[in-house]
Amino acid sequence: MLRALAVDDEKPLLEELLYLLRSDPRVSSAEGACDATEALRRITRALESGPEGPDGIDVVFLDIQMAGLTGLDIARLLAGFARPPLIVFVTAHEGFAVQAFDLKAIDYVLKPVRPERLAEAVRRARAQLGDPPQPADPTACPALPDPPAASARVPLPAPAAAVGTPTAPGPRRPAPEVTVADRTSDQIAVELGGVTRFVAIADIAYVEAQGDYARLHTDGASHLVRIPLSTLEERWAARGFVRIHRRHLVALGRIDELRLDSGTTSVRVGSAELQVSRRHARELRDLLTRHATG
Template sequence: MLRVLAVDDEAPALEELLYLLRSDTRVRSAEGAVSATEALRRIGGALEADADDTAAIDVVFLDIHMAGLTGLDIAQLLAGFTRPPLIVFVTAHEGFAVQAFDLKAVDYVLKPVRRERLAEAVRRAAELVTDRAAPVLDTAADQIPVERGGVTRFVAVSDITYAEARGDYARLHTMDDSHLVRVPLSTLEERWRTRGFVRIHRSHLVALDRIDELRLDAGSMSVRIGAVELPVSRRHSRALRDRLMRGAGR
C-alpha cells in the first residue's frame, strides 16, 4: 500500500485531494504539505529515515503553480535523489504536461480532480511501486518474474509478442495480458536480440515470429500483431525488412 504526500499551497484544494486519496484502499497513509519548503523537508526526512519503513514516502502528488518553488522545481530537485519518490502532478493547467513527463512523472491529473481519474493515477503509482520492490530481472532467462497485487508470476519470454518503453520500465505484452517490469527497453533489446526480438521504434521491441502483417501506407510502415498495429520508424524500417526477408528465405 502507498505512503503518499500531497502538496498544494491552496488549503481547500489540498484537503479535497487528501480526502480522495485517503478513501482509496491502495493508500496506506496520506499527509499534506502547504509549501515546497515543507514538502522537501518531509521528503528529505523520510528518505533519511528509510530504515523505518513507516516513514518512507512512495508517491508525491504535486500542484504545479505554488508560491516560491513550483511543482516542476520540486520534481527536478527530487530527480537528484538516489531513491526519489514517484511524482504525480495535480494541476489546473494543461500546458505543462510535456515538461512533467520529461521529469518522468507517473501521471498528470487536471483539476477539478475527479475521483475516477485520481484512482487511475493511484493505480499506476501502485503498480510501479510494486515493481520497484520486485527483484532485478534476469532478462537472459527463459521466464521473467512479474509482480501483480503482491503475487509473483512467471511469464515465458516465448509468450511475449512485444515490449513497450515506459521510461526506465517496460510493459511486456502477451496475446491476452500485459505486465510492467523494472527494466529499460534498451536492456531487453540487447538481451533478446538472439531470441528473435527486433527494435522497430524507440518505443517498441517486437518478436519477429509474432508479426502477422507488414503494412506500407504513403511511405509509412507499420506491423500488425494480432489486433494491435505498431508504427515502424524510418530508422528501423530497413533492418526490419531485412530480418523478415531472411526469415522468409529459410
C-alpha cells in the same frame, strides 16, 4: 460505493494505483489524472456538479511530489471549499505526514502501495462518508492513532529502497510490478500486488516503453516491469526481438503483417498495429525476408 480520483505524474504508478482501486468492489469508479492541472480541473467539475452529481468525487488519492503544484498545494486549495472530497496521500516520502494530517487527510499510504494497505484506506474513506461498517478484514492494516501534534514525529514504516540498492535490516515491501531476478533464462519475473509471476519470454509478442519501465504484451495480457526497453533489446536480441521504434521492441516471429502506406511502415502483431520508424524500416524488411526464407 466510492467514486475515486487518483493523481500521480508517473504514469506506470498511476496505472498500478488505478488497477488496485478498480479491483476493490467498494469502489464504483476510479479515474486518473497525471498532473495537478488536470486533477484540479476534474475536482472543480466535481464540486460544481455537487456530491450527487454525475461528476462527483468522494475521495482523491493524491501523490505529493509532482511537477508544478504539489499534492500538498492541491489539498490546501481544496480546504477552502465547503464540501471538498476526502484526501488520501499516496507517496514514497514519509516526511510529509504531519503536514498531510494538518490538512485533514484521512490516511497516508506509502509507496510501493500494498493492496491490503490501500484496502484499509478505502475502508476509512467509506467510514468517513457514513457507510455502514464492514466485517473485519484480517489482511487489513491496523488503524493508525490520531494524528500527532505538529512537533511530533509520525511513526510510519520506512519506504522501500529503489531496486538494486541495499536496505536496512527488516522486512521489505514489494514494489508494484518490478522486475526481480529471472528464474530461468526462458522466463522473466514480474510482481503485481506482492505476487511474483513468471512470464515465458516466448509468450511475449512485443514490448512497449513507458519511461523507465517496459510493458510486456502477451496474448490477452500485459505486465509492467521496471527495466528500460534498451536493456531488454540487448538481452533478447538473440531470441529474435528487434527494435522497430523508440517505443517498441517486437518478437520477429510474432509479426503477422508488414504494411507500407504512403511512405510509412507498420506491422501487425495480433490485434495491435505498431508503427515502424524510418531508421528501422529497411533493417526490419531485411530481417523479415531472411526469417521467411529460413
